[in-house]
Amino acid sequence: LKKSKIIAAGKAAAEHLITNEDLSQMVDTNDEWIQSRTGIQTRRVSLQETTLDLATRASLDALHKGDIDPETLDMIIVATVTPDYFIPACASLLQHRLGLNHRPMMAFDLNAACTGLIYAIQTAEKFIATGSAKRVLVVGSETLSRIVDWTDRGTCVLFGDGAGAVILEESDQEGILADYTNSRGDAELNLAMPAFPLDNPFQQESCSMTHQKMTMAGAEIFKFATFAIRDAMEELLSRSGLTMEDIDLIIPHQANARIIAKVARQMGLPMDKFFLNLSDYGNTSSASIGLALAEAMEQGRIHKGDHVILVGFGGGLTWGGILHRF
Numbered sequence: 001l002k003k004s005k006i007i008a009a010g011k012a013a014a015e016h017l018i019t020n021e022d023l024s025q026m027v028d029t030n031d032e033w034i035q036s037r038t039g040i041q042t043r044r045v046s047l048q049e050t051t052l053d054l055a056t057r058a059s060l061d062a063l064h065k066g067d068i069d070p071e072t073l074d075m076i077i078v079a080t081v082t083p084d085y086f087i088p089a090c091a092s093l094l095q096h097r098l099g100l101n102h103r104p105m106m107a108f109d110l111n112a113a114c115t116g117l118i119y120a121i122q123t124a125e126k127f128i129a130t131g132s133a134k135r136v137l138v139v140g141s142e143t144l145s146r147i148v149d150w151t152d153r154g155t156c157v158l159f160g161d162g163a164g165a166v167i168l169e170e171s172d173q174e175g176i177l178a179d180y181t182n183s184r185g186d187a188e189l190n191l192a193m194p195a196f197p198l199d200n201p202f203q204q205e206s207c208s209m210t211h212q213k214m215t216m217a218g219a220e221i222f223k224f225a226t227f228a229i230r231d232a233m234e235e236l237l238s239r240s241g242l243t244m245e246d247i248d249l250i251i252p253h254q255a256n257a258r259i260i261a262k263v264a265r266q267m268g269l270p271m272d273k274f275f276l277n278l279s280d281y282g283n284t285s286s287a288s289i290g291l292a293l294a295e296a297m298e299q300g301r302i303h304k305g306d307h308v309i310l311v312g313f314g315g316g317l318t319w320g321g322i323l324h325r326f
């Protein structure tokens with residue numbers, strides 16, 4: 001089986017910046033509460049750009065930073081919970097935007113909520129491992145602002161719009177040293193966004209499932225998140241044969257700084273082992289890990305030979321991670 005390596009990462013954030021102060025004009029909240037409970041200071045909300053627009057921008061950024069010719073891509077996966085269309089997939093539209101319609105490739109969307117990018121990277125890795133693809137564009141892109149309930153102070157302060165892209169390729173030197181994914185579908189109501197109600201002319205009664213906004217049981221998700229990050233990291237270490245001392249940086253899904261602080265405390269790790277940019281962007285679901293990886297690279301936080309863990313958790317419930325040597 002062939003190995004896969006991440007060779008570039010790119011990002012895009014919606015341009016309109018919303019402060020905690022702005023939100024306190026809309027719902028009963030304040031900057032002190034939001035910062036102390038979540039670590040979030042600002043988030044970006046899209047006024048014009050769609051999930052596809054953000055995905056395109058992040059992809060072009062990754063291609064540019066890696067000096068990669070898009071003509072060398074042979075597969076596209078987009079992780080998203082907020083596609084612009086159910087049909088066609090965002091990945092197919094992205095293929096067109098990148099001028100790659102003539103290239104034979106598989107392009108599809110994947111939904112694993114906030115673990116989406118991890119699931120997508122691992123899917124790409126498997127195609128590379130079997131020789132079915134050599135270079136894969138993996139994107140997490142979200143316009144969560146379209147599913148956020150802007151009247152619910154318990155959730156609307158948390159989320160933002162953005163995208164992160166990574167490019168993986170077949171490599172002789174090991175890139176991904178270990179991967180791990182998991183799912184537990186018995187807690188769907190802890191974090192949910194209903195699709196269209198089942199509504200057709202043959203029904204006796206119309207369906208009551210009409211609430212088209214995201215809902216979340218915050219405390220339950222908090223508990224799950226601290227378990228999930230630890231579980232994924234411990235699995236990755238055990239599968240790679242490395243120890244935590246070998247790990248140079250951890251890039252977690254950017255949901256809440258308090259979740260990370262708790263994991264750090266439980267595992268006896270310094271906070272600076274974790275890369276966090278959620279104070280600027282809030283939780284961008286599938287986009288957050290790619291967006292953070294791109295920024296960590298821009299800031300020179302990742303050096304050649306570094307061992308980096310990417311770890312995600314989210315609705316489903318889903319969780320998982322990869323351990324990568326750069």
Ligand code: ACO
Binds near residue numbers: 030221225285313315
């Ligand atoms: N401003 C002011 N007060 C608020 C706000 C707000 N924005 N939101 C809730 N409160 C109030 C509550 O109503 C409650 O008031 P009460 O005691 O009078 O009932 C009080 O603050 C405490 O509420 P809790 O929900 O217990 O607050 P908690 O400390 O748990 O923080 C939070 C809430 C931030 C949502 C936390 O539970 C959390 O981060 N959970 C995990 C969320 C998460 O990570 N989600 C995404 C992961 S998966 C994915 O990314 C899709």
